[in-house]
Amino acid sequence: MSVEDWYRVDRLPHIFCAGCGNGTIINCTLEAVESLGWKIDETIFVSGIGCSSRAPGYISTDSLHTTHGRALPFATGVKMAKPNFNVVVFTGDGDLSAIGGNHFIHACRRNIDITVICMNNQIYGMTGGQGSPCTPKGALSTTTPYGMDENPFDLCELATAAGANYVARWTSYHVKELNQAITFGLQKPGLSFIEVLVQCPTNYGRRNKLRDVQSMISAMKDHALLKEKRDRLLAEGKPIPDGMFVVGTLTDRNRPALGVKQ
Template sequence: MSVTTIAPPANPVERFLRTDRMPHIWCPGCGIGTTVNCFTRALIDAKIDLDHLAIVSGIGCSGRVAGYVRLDSFHTTHGRAIPFATGLKLANPKLQVVVYSGDGDLAAIGGNHLIHAARRNVDLKVICVNNLIYAMTGGQTAPTTPGQVVTSTNPYGTFDTSFNLPHLVEAAGAVYVARWTTYHVRQLSRAIAEIFQKPGFSFIEIISPCPTLYQRRNKMGDGLDTMKYYKEKSKVKNGAPTSEVGLDKQGEIIVGKFVDRARPDYRELMVNQMHESLGSRFIDPVAAECEEGEPQGCEEGLCS
């Protein structure tokens, strides 16, 4: 059989990519590209207005996503994707702001920003690609690295307790918490489409292989072996208590939608508080814009 080269119809992901930057730098078997596929399929399914969408990434392998997608995107400093996105969201509440970054960026150097954004319930959609290690800098132990794993900074195995990210963000106050692996492409795509309809701090953790630094050093095979492991050992438990979904080296991976609740978000609380203390002296900038005849904000019900 001959190999077919690309011809119309085009790949659905193609119009979301900066094709001049392809091929990307991610290793063979890395799961980040798979998450980008799911993300772009979710954008199509949820019919997101691309003019009102911004992607913010930090530093790391998954931070590269901001540079590869042909959307309004920002590649920020290490760990500061969430503060940057918070500012973006507050200055322009009409934007859908997606934070697309890795575990080292969001949970390690940006750990404080993560919990405080969840506490304030800022309307951000956080997608955390968790490969359980600092991949771009050479495979050092990250706060998410489970026990008995060989890394470049723990050559005899890690021994400290790792972060259980769904539990952390739920405790901090996130309104939507889910975990999927790169094997669960359809579920992941549906989950991403779902968080666009969900006001408040939404968090999706995606377990992803790092064949070069994590799996290879631990003799766990390549990317494909890891995907087979995800297929075999992951168990869907929607609504599972997040305290019981911690990860270990070769054990079961509990996936699913863990938390879906409603809380007033940061802007709503701020506007209410300002109205209460300032009364008629407070003018909501978004509502003021609507009165001047800019229709977009009104459609989204921001100034009701």
């Protein structure tokens, strides 16, 4: 077995735009399942609707590409009916936190034993760049032409508050750390939530002065604040610099979980 076996090669080329970060996340995930020795026929990838949700179509396992926002309840059905399957959900910020917000908090509350990987590009990419619940304040999108005036969700705080056992945030720049987080999350009983900030040069960067891929990735790298460093700043009573977001393992606990493999 090699990581290539996890790809549905007859589905290539993929539909992602040039410079999209989603492929990086798929690769990190498939390297993780391969390194754990997971079996293709015991693993199910589930997704909703959006760019991120096309991922299972390129993976060689049995896969369920469902309706908008509903990946988690579909995955819950798979996992509860057959707990011996490894179930991994790919989702996006709009899919997970807008139309699927209720399912997200309840999946975390149940702490069901699945791994949820959210490709957060802070925009509705597939439908042409509308604002999402994760679009930063002030950012331009086709539905926020004068700048986003709502507050964004912090998906990791949401997952933690709702009860997920493992919560981490990285970006498509941090491939090594991301691969480690996914590897850890896949093995962790209970719900593992991994948020990955990904660049969408086509529909986010283009409208927000981050026109090329390199500048988007640099912006993510420059604004990522390690959790350890954030904790140190807080302990020293120093302010968190503006525009920074926290990356790292944000929650790691062992609450009772649902649907754990026997």
